[in-house]
Amino acid sequence: MMSFCVTLLDKQYYLMVEKKDGKTTVIEGVIEPISERPQPPNPTASCPIYRWNLQNKYNYTDVLLLRQFIRSDGGMLPRRITGLCAQEHTKIAICVQMAHRAGLLPDHKPPLPDGHVPKPKPNPPLNRYLTRYSVKSVRPIYKTGLKWCKKRMSVGHPALKNNVRYSPKPLYIKH
């Protein structure tokens, strides 16, 4: 019993159902109307984020938004499939990276090879958020320098500097 569906102009589901009775197979095409979906406030826009007016309003914590653009093993979907414009694609990729490092997407890990039992880690992973660089690539700052030439620790990402802020304090990237 096999069935698959195809969207026809986003209006109907064209469900193909195969039935086997002994030696005869009957393939039936059933048209089912799609349940009403909420309409985007700006339908005439190429990028889905501009269609829903979410340009500067999302962050690494908006996991429900980010999970629509990632695969089950955590990787990003290509731009030609999602239809995102270049800048928003990079912003979403950065937010997805930060969400992975913060541990907000626990079910989107790459699949382990069969029969492989992960080694018991001696130390539990440390909690972090807004990590710009990967954990293994960063070096400790042994000499921070004087006030005029201080080596700062970067938090967050400059690509998200235009995000909407509801507090009077500016975005603090260099800690």
Add this chain to the structure above:
Amino acid sequence: MSSFSRSAQQWATFARSWLLIDARMQPPGKIASMCSVRLQGKHKPIYHPLSDIGDHVVVMNTRHIAFSGNKWEQKVYSSHTGYPGSFKQLTATQMHRKDPTAIIKLAVYGMLPKNLTRRTMMQRLHLFPDDVLPEDILKNLTEELPQPREIPRKLSEYTQEERDAFPMLWTP
């Protein structure tokens, strides 16, 4: 409250209370600044630097602290005992593994005023790596302070209804 007797009102203003802070998934700097404000007594209108009116602060779950950015790898705590060859530099991760309460302790120590009262205020700060608190401290606690940072929800913590209620931005 004005309905209290004078002696009760006076006791309420000058008493030293015990405050509790949960540091799970919180940035240690924000926790430390909240602690230092309450250890000095700056949250009370009767504050004076000479009058010893700071409260006791109990911080639990210091093991589950969350640093923003890559500070776990980049932040370095240096110390020198004065003897030659004893300059030690530890990253925040190494410091935390050695002693889970050290990061908050050093942060609060640096935020308190640099005078002789600092040591007494540090004695009134009680740090616990997990949420297991000794009985005598549990009996003394009066108030729990709100956490400075809102903990973001993981995808697994959202119910299926919430996931369905969120509109699909694009169709495949």
